[in-house]
Amino acid sequence: ATYDKPDDVPNIDWDFIIVGGGTAGSVLANRLSENSQFNVLVLEAGPTNRKVTDSIVPGLEGELANTLYDWNYTTIPQRGLNNRSLTLRRGHILGGSSSINGMIYTRGSSSDYNRFAEYSGDPGWGWDNIQQYLRKHEKFEDPVDNHNTTGQYDPAIHSTTGRVPVTLPGFSFPQVDRLAIQASEQLGGDFQYNEDMNSGTPLGLGWVQYTIGHDGTRSSAATAYLDDKARARKNLHIVTNSRVTRVLPDPNTKALTIRTVEVRVSETSNPVKFTASKEVILSGGTIGTPFILMHSGIANADKLRESGIKPLLDNRSVGRNLSDHFFFEVSFNVVPNSLDLGHWGNLSGDPALRAEALQIWNKNRTGPYVEPVPYAHLAWTRLANNITEKFGDPSSGPNSAHLEFRMGAVSPTAYDVIAVVVSPVSRKSTSNYPWITIMMLGAPGGTLAIGSNNPFDEPMIDPGFYTSDFDLVAAREALRSAFTFASAPVFQNVITGVAVPFTNATTDSEIDNILRNITGTGLHPIGTASMSPQGANWGVVDPDLTVKNVTGLRIVDASVMPFVPCAHPQVATYVIAERAADLIRSAWKRT
Numbered sequence: 077a078t079y080d081k082p083d084d085v086p087n088i089d090w091d092f093i094i095v096g097g098g099t100a101g102s103v104l105a106n107r108l109s110e111n112s113q114f115n116v117l118v119l120e121a122g123p124t125n126r127k128v129t130d131s132i133v134p135g136l137e138g139e140l141a142n143t144l145y146d147w148n149y150t151t152i153p154q155r156g157l158n159n160r161s162l163t164l165r166r167g168h169i170l171g172g173s174s175s176i177n178g179m180i181y182t183r184g185s186s187s188d189y190n191r192f193a194e195y196s197g198d199p200g201w202g203w204d205n206i207q208q209y210l211r212k213h214e215k216f217e218d219p220v221d222n223h224n225t226t227g228q229y230d231p232a233i234h235s236t237t238g239r240v241p242v243t244l245p246g247f248s249f250p251q252v253d254r255l256a257i258q259a260s261e262q263l264g265g266d267f268q269y270n271e272d273m274n275s276g277t278p279l280g281l282g283w284v285q286y287t288i289g290h291d292g293t294r295s296s297a298a299t300a301y302l303d304d305k306a307r308a309r310k311n312l313h314i315v316t317n318s319r320v321t322r323v324l325p326d327p328n329t330k331a332l333t334i335r336t337v338e339v340r341v342s343e344t345s346n347p348v349k350f351t352a353s354k355e356v357i358l359s360g361g362t363i364g365t366p367f368i369l370m371h372s373g374i375a376n377a378d379k380l381r382e383s384g385i386k387p388l389l390d391n392r393s394v395g396r397n398l399s400d401h402f403f404f405e406v407s408f409n410v411v412p413n414s415l416d417l418g419h420w421g422n423l424s425g426d427p428a429l430r431a432e433a434l435q436i437w438n439k440n441r442t443g444p445y446v447e448p449v450p451y452a453h454l455a456w457t458r459l460a461n462n463i464t465e466k467f468g469d470p471s472s473g474p475n476s477a478h479l480e481f482r483m484g485a486v487s488p489t490a491y492d493v494i495a496v497v498v499s500p501v502s503r504k505s506t507s508n509y510p511w512i513t514i515m516m517l518g519a520p521g522g523t524l525a526i527g528s529n530n531p532f533d534e535p536m537i538d539p540g541f542y543t544s545d546f547d548l549v550a551a552r553e554a555l556r557s558a559f560t561f562a563s564a565p566v567f568q569n570v571i572t573g574v575a576v577p578f579t580n581a582t583t584d585s586e587i588d589n590i591l592r593n594i595t596g597t598g599l600h601p602i603g604t605a606s607m608s609p610q611g612a613n614w615g616v617v618d619p620d621l622t623v624k625n626v627t628g629l630r631i632v633d634a635s636v637m638p639f640v641p642c643a644h645p646q647v648a649t650y651v652i653a654e655r656a657a658d659l660i661r662s663a664w665k666r667t
């Protein structure tokens with residue numbers, strides 16, 4: 077059943093309460109309620125995903141920014157970015173960020189998962205073991221336009237029996253696609269063709285895959301895991317517009333036990349409480365989960381006291397270790413009419429064309445709106461060894477990338493350039509948890525946005541881009557690689573030169589200043605409630621994702637990843653949630 081306010085929820089003995097019906101939360105809701113013995117309650121702060129056209133139509137993804145469906149976070153001014161603040165979008169809707177994201181489907185490298193396993197001491201997070209969860213999660217389908225996909229992906233490594241529809245681009249500019257493939261053939265090396273970047277070895281250039289179905293609609297955790305069949309289960313109850321402000325301790329137990337949540341619809345509404353007999357599972361995401369923990373008194377006790385919050389448990393890792401990707405765009409001017417974009421050349425700039433694209437999508441689910449901005453190819457590359465030797469290697473191993481390039485004849489603002497979007501994988505410091513980035517509870521000498529103890533205040537988010545030498549060196553190298561790509565002979569009669577703002581930049585310091593002015597967040601923050609080995613005195617959760625030194629509380633979302641994978645992280649999030657469901661079910665089978 078679904079409800080749109082907590083007051084309507086019937087009085088039931090809950091086994092599990094899931095906080096956040098986002099990417100991971102929706103997976104858990106489905107998998108745990110497969111057992112009809114378990115009563116499952118999902119509390120989601122945002123509204124329903126149903127009938128939200130901008131979420132359903134892939135081409136309208138950009139329209140979701142800064143709406144009711146977005147938490148609309150802003151980072152604190154970034155020292156490394158000439159003091160600019162960045163917008164940090166997060167889904168505020170059933171399905172969470174999977175309902176508003178860019179739908180790019182990338183698994184990362186095998187060593188990304190093997191590093192999770194080694195770091196946590198649990199081989200279950202390794203690449204071999206997660207294959208079963210990839211199979212449960214993915215449902216590969218033919219692309220919308222039914223084109224011949226031979227050589228564009230490797231069917232042997234994809235599942236057609238999971239829940240989330242995934243496909244290849246179903247709308248393309250064939251001439252532009254040929255240019256990318258020819259450039260790959262001509263350049264080889266970093267840009268050599270990789271038939272399927274989701275094999276565990278992502279390096280090279282290949283075709284992008286999307287969480288979009290054969291029917292040309294977005295597949296999200298909500299559409300795939302909270303479908304009509306799941307919603308009809310008598311033991312699954314989903315309530316939207318319900319913001320969890322705190323989790324509360326059981327006053328009757330000696331050891332810290334947390335199975336109660338406090339919910340408020342608005343800042344002025346009365347709190348409503350729900351209690352689970354088995355577990356409360358936090359799936360509020362990389363920002364939402366540590367935010368709830370902090371307001372509940374689980375974080376650095378000194379910082380909590382400074383904010384007027386009574387500490388329950390002193391855990392200095394909560395909210396730290398945030399890692400994200402950063403990105404910038406490099407555009408190249410082209411010879412007029414050298415790109416064959418047919419009718420759609422000015423899609424992003426012409427409202428009439430956009431209306432037409434939507435009309436076509438509505439009529440038969442085809443046309444340019446079957447995709448977000450149509451980048452047909454991605455490339456994943458590594459930095460040179462002399463750089464990683466000097467600055468350390470933030471990647472998980474030699475088959476893992478440092479840089480991602482998204483290439484196409486499109487940029488978010490124009491279709492008449494060759495655009496290469498570059499996402500260097502951000503630096504991850506080598507020691508444990510030094511990279512504080514959600515500084516909700518105070519930077520040294522700073523003031524706090526939640527010093528008021530008000531869970532409706534904004535968190536202070538600090539991704540810390542370009543505060544280490546590595547970041548700028550990596551970004552400069554990424555820019556050089558983009559130039560290398562554009563120098564492929566196949567572009568000789570197409571590209572006339574790099575566009576603004578890089579046109580006249582020659583020295584490192586000029587380039588650095590531009591990078592500081594244009595770099596944004598890749599929208600991939602992870603790690604603020606990271607897993608660590610069982611019994612470690614750092615980290616937030618054990619490898620089974622139970623919160624350290626607390627009974628009854630688990631965390632399942634992107635915040636538990638100790639490292640950001642060399643990938644857009646939704647697949648890793650889905651996989652973590654699928655495995656977590658197994659861990660939870662087996663934990664409660666034994667009792």
Ligand SMILES: Cc1cc2nc3c(=O)[nH]c(=O)nc-3n(C[C@H](O)[C@H](O)[C@H](O)COP(=O)(O)OP(=O)(O)OC[C@H]3O[C@@H](n4cnc5c(N)ncnc54)[C@H](O)[C@@H]3O)c2cc1C
Pocket residue numbers: 095096097098099100101119120121122165166167168169170171172173174176177178179180181182318319320321359360361362364365368599600601632633634635643644645646647649
């Ligand atoms: C605009 C955008 C584009 C992206 N593009 C891509 C992409 O193309 N490919 C890719 O792989 N990844 C992409 N990502 C990242 C990816 O979507 C996320 O990493 C992933 O979905 C995170 O899943 P999660 O379960 O951790 O959090 P979320 O999916 O964000 O779920 C958290 C849920 O908890 C709810 N919540 C939070 N706090 C509370 C509270 N106090 N009470 C109740 N509910 C609460 C939220 O409303 C939300 O529904 C993108 C993200 C964004 C925002």
